[in-house]
Amino acid sequence: MLVVQVDERIGPAGDPKRNLMHLHENLLGHTPLRPEQIHAMRVESPDPEMAAAQYAQIIAELAGSPSVLDLVHLGLGADGHTASLVPGDPVLEIAEADVALTGTYQGRRRMTLTYPILNRARRVLWLVTGAEKAAMLHRLQHGDLSIPAGRVRRDTSLIFADSAAAARLHVRNLSGILLMARRQHEQSAT
Secondary structure (H helix, E strand, C coil), X not given: CCEECCEEECCCCCCCCCHHHHXXXXXXXXXXXXXXXXXXXXXXXXCHHHHXXXXXXXXXXXXXXXXXXXXXXXXXXXXXXXXXXXXXXXXXXXXXXXXXXXXXXXXXXXXXXXXXXXXXXXXXXXXXXXXXXXXXXXXXXXCCCCXXXXXXXXXXXXXXXECCCCCCCCHHHCCCEEEECHXXXXXXXX
């Protein structure tokens, strides 16, 4: 198994705001993966454009050209973003590169995988939690192309959502969605 990053904030190594720090704390630090199995985005580089091109080359060496990832794990933001594909950013229109740099979002530029590589993935696994994401999850499930997350292929997607995030979904529309903590929600309602 090899791990590549979907997106990362531009910043120095060890920056507590970096996704890599959270990835190590919450996942990688609890697995038998060796350091050489983890391919971090080199966002501390003085030349982020070159670093993005080099990261795309690393992925191509690992996953072929065009690169096809077996599994991509995505989250969903309350504004409809996923990875670092945020509303209004020019990176949304990139069609010829698998890795690119964004404009400033929440005070930081980021490196992100783009739609071409995300949409070639064999499987996309979404993890969506929190009531503030309920409206966007509803829009994602219905293929709303006006939100960045809605432009990720749905036919290869599986969504895990907690009951708070899934509050606006109707049971008949739950194809491809697994509700987490359903029992806990039902118990708190009684």
